[in-house]
Amino acid sequence: MxxxxxSLPMDINEINDQKARRKEELEFLEKIGINPYPYxxxxxxxxxxxxxxxxxxxxxxFSKVFVAGRIMTFRRMGKATFCDIQDExxxxxxxxxxxxxxxxxxxxxxxxxxxxxxxxxxxxRTRMGEITVHTQRYExxxxxxxxxxxxxxxxxxxxxxxxxxxxxxxxxxxxxxYVDLIVNPDVREIFRKRAKIISFxxxxxxxxxWLEVETPILQPIYGGATARPFITHHNALDIDLYLRIADxxxxxxxxxxxxEGVYEISKNFRxxxxxxxxxxxxxxxxxxxxxxDYFWVMELVxxxxxxxxxxxxxxxxxxxxxxxxxxxxxxxxxxxxxxxKEYIGEDLKNKxxxxxxxxxxxxxxxxxxxxxxxxxxxxxxxxxVQPNLIQPTFxxxxxxxxxxxxxxxxxxxxxxxxxxxxxxxxxxxxxxSELNDPRDQRxxxxxxxxxxxxxxxxxxVIDEDFLNALEVGMPPTGGLGIGIDRLVMLLTxxxxxRDVILFPQMKPENQ
RNA sequence: GACCCUGUAGCUCAGGGGUAGAGCACCUGACUUUUAAUCAGGGGGUCGCAGGUUCGAUUCCUGCCAGGGUCACCA
Numbered sequence: 001m002x003x004x005x006x007s008l009p010m011d012i013n014e015i016n017d018q019k020a021r022r023k024e025e026l027e028f029l030e031k032i033g034i035n036p037y038p039y040x041x042x043x044x045x046x047x048x049x050x051x052x053x054x055x056x057x058x059x060x061x062f063s064k065v066f067v068a069g070r071i072m073t074f075r076r077m078g079k080a081t082f083c084d085i086q087d088e089x090x091x092x093x094x095x096x097x098x099x100x101x102x103x104x105x106x107x108x109x110x111x112x113x114x115x116x117x118x119x120x121x122x123x124x125r126t127r128m129g130e131i132t133v134h135t136q137r138y139e140x141x142x143x144x145x146x147x148x149x150x151x152x153x154x155x156x157x158x159x160x161x162x163x164x165x166x167x168x169x170x171x172x173x174x175x176x177x178y179v180d181l182i183v184n185p186d187v188r189e190i191f192r193k194r195a196k197i198i199s200f201x202x203x204x205x206x207x208x209x210w211l212e213v214e215t216p217i218l219q220p221i222y223g224g225a226t227a228r229p230f231i232t233h234h235n236a237l238d239i240d241l242y243l244r245i246a247d248x249x250x251x252x253x254x255x256x257x258x259x260e261g262v263y264e265i266s267k268n269f270r271x272x273x274x275x276x277x278x279x280x281x282x283x284x285x286x287x288x289x290x291x292x293d294y295f296w297v298m299e300l301v302x303x304x305x306x307x308x309x310x311x312x313x314x315x316x317x318x319x320x321x322x323x324x325x326x327x328x329x330x331x332x333x334x335x336x337x338x339x340x341k342e343y344i345g346e347d348l349k350n351k352x353x354x355x356x357x358x359x360x361x362x363x364x365x366x367x368x369x370x371x372x373x374x375x376x377x378x379x380x381x382x383x384x385v386q387p388n389l390i391q392p393t394f395x396x397x398x399x400x401x402x403x404x405x406x407x408x409x410x411x412x413x414x415x416x417x418x419x420x421x422x423x424x425x426x427x428x429x430x431x432x433s434e435l436n437d438p439r440d441q442r443x444x445x446x447x448x449x450x451x452x453x454x455x456x457x458x459x460x461v462i463d464e465d466f467l468n469a470l471e472v473g474m475p476p477t478g479g480l481g482i483g484i485d486r487l488v489m490l491l492t493x494x495x496x497x498r499d500v501i502l503f504p505q506m507k508p509e510n511q
Numbered sequence: 512g513a514c515c516c517u518g519u520a521g522c523u524c525a526g527g528g529g530u531a532g533a534g535c536a537c538c539u540g541a542c543u544u545u546u547a548a549u550c551a552g553g554g555g556g557u558c559g560c561a562g563g564u565u566c567g568a569u570u571c572c573u574g575c576c577a578g579g580g581u582c583a584c585c586a
Contacts, residue, residue, distance in 0.1 A: 080543035
């Protein structure tokens with residue numbers, strides 16, 4: 001017997017007394033003929049509609065409304081009860097009175113915080129001045145069996161909101177995002193902004209006639225970025241496939257195919273570390289437009305971000321982490337090697353791998369063994385220069401070793417026509433005049449293959465079909481990538497990528 | 512992957528080698544315009560998991576698990 005007991009799943013929640021009590025309430029409601037999970041409710045008003053509609057005009061006749069939402073607070077006072085219900089738009093106070101409701105008033109005691117109800121009533125203003133729905137009839141729309149955290153909101157004299165017992169445990173918030181969304185209204189706001197940002201970008205591109213496309217997530221050869229991929233397996237074909245690390249090479253094939261502007265909002269996957277700037281799956285935007293170069297793309301990015309910020313906030317300025325950031329056009333444009341000169345006091349152009357390594361070490365940086373020239377420059381840049389780039393700054397003209405898919409600079413030896421946009425030290429955008437000379441592309445791939453042979457697991461692999469596409473011929477093309485998650489972080493003042501991804505990757509909980 | 516911090520009630524947290532604490536939530540009672548409602552009473556915990564030291568561990572030690580942070584790799 002003892003062993004039997006011990007071998008039963010002893011889920012702590014199963015023996016939770018609050019859960020048990022709610023289950024009893026639910027069974028009681030069913031016994032007296034009430035369906036605690038009915039099929040529909042015809043809402044006429046949202047919480048915010050009621051408040052905005054009745055705030056200014058005090059209606060002579062009380063107006064009838066049908067509202068529905070989740071019960072967030074209860075104030076029971078014997079023969080009268082107040083509660084706040086919450087719908088997608090906000091909260092509205094509901095008033096119940098024994099005189100009006102009779103027997104159904106007594107059933108209120110079988111309702112709990114977390115239940116969802118529908119209310120038919122008229123709107124009035126209480127003595128304390130709060131716009132409230134006076135219930136004439138109500139019905140339960142969903143009985144909640146698991147209690148949710150109950151933060152309480154207090155308003156001080158100056159109208160500031162103080163939240164008591166806020167649901168703050170980050171692990172629980174990310175794992176149980178549905179609870180987080182219910183009890184932390186700011187979280188809903190972030191994801192609404194995220195949706196607005198994405199739809200703004202989509203409209204911006206669509207209205208210019210560029211085509212939204214979908215390219216493979218499962219790829220036999222991964223490419224378009226330097227990163228380690230996730231590997232999966234297709235059973236019927238019995239081949240390994242890679243989850244895409246970027247969609248660049250497919251989008252360029254579409255430019256070869258004759259589309260003159262294509263873009264994709266793409267979930268990419270990189271099998272690397274996670275921290276507040278990296279989630280293993282993330283969203284990137286890439287766009288390619290035929291007959292354009294990177295100067296044109298710079299103007300596109302300036303205008304896109306400027307109009308996006310203006311659309312969201314009605315101004316060109318935002319505040320991130322108490323720093324004001326101004327998206328006024330044009331953004332600063334700085335050549336990469338000029339920035340090196342400014343921040344290191346030395347011209348790194350034409351330096352050998354060995355010389356760069358020595359400079360890096362003097363700056364107290366550490367490098368992996370066999371670090372390539374590209375890696376060393378990248379390291380020096382991201383450690384020394386990048387943190388200083390707070391206001392929107394285009395860094396232009398990268399060394400060729402760092403950019404195997406970008407076209408050679410039209411006038412400067414050893415450089416490519418590439419820019420990255422930095423804001424608040426974040427890399428927001430990456431763009432080039434796209435390399436379309438198949439002979440040059442092949443030799444760049446071959447150089448990547450050499451790096452790979454030397455042990456660089458992130459170096460690119462040769463994609464013969466992509467080279468074939470370039471041989472068919474791609475027009476001059478400007479290409480751009482934007483990290484959507486980081487852009488959302490910047491525009492919503494969030495410090496961690498997990499706060500702008502609804503379901504961030506977490507280790508499974510130990511069962 | 513390395514280091515630091517954290518894990519106690521549904522939530523937010525305090526405590527500490529000898530039967531586990533608060534506020535809110537929950538239950539009972541009072542209260543027909545309250546709003547962090549109030550007042551009176553009450554229930555609720557293998558103190559993340561496993562092992563060790565000890566007469567005795569939730570507390571001390573070790574390992575593990577999970578989370579957060581810093582660093583490394585990357586966007």
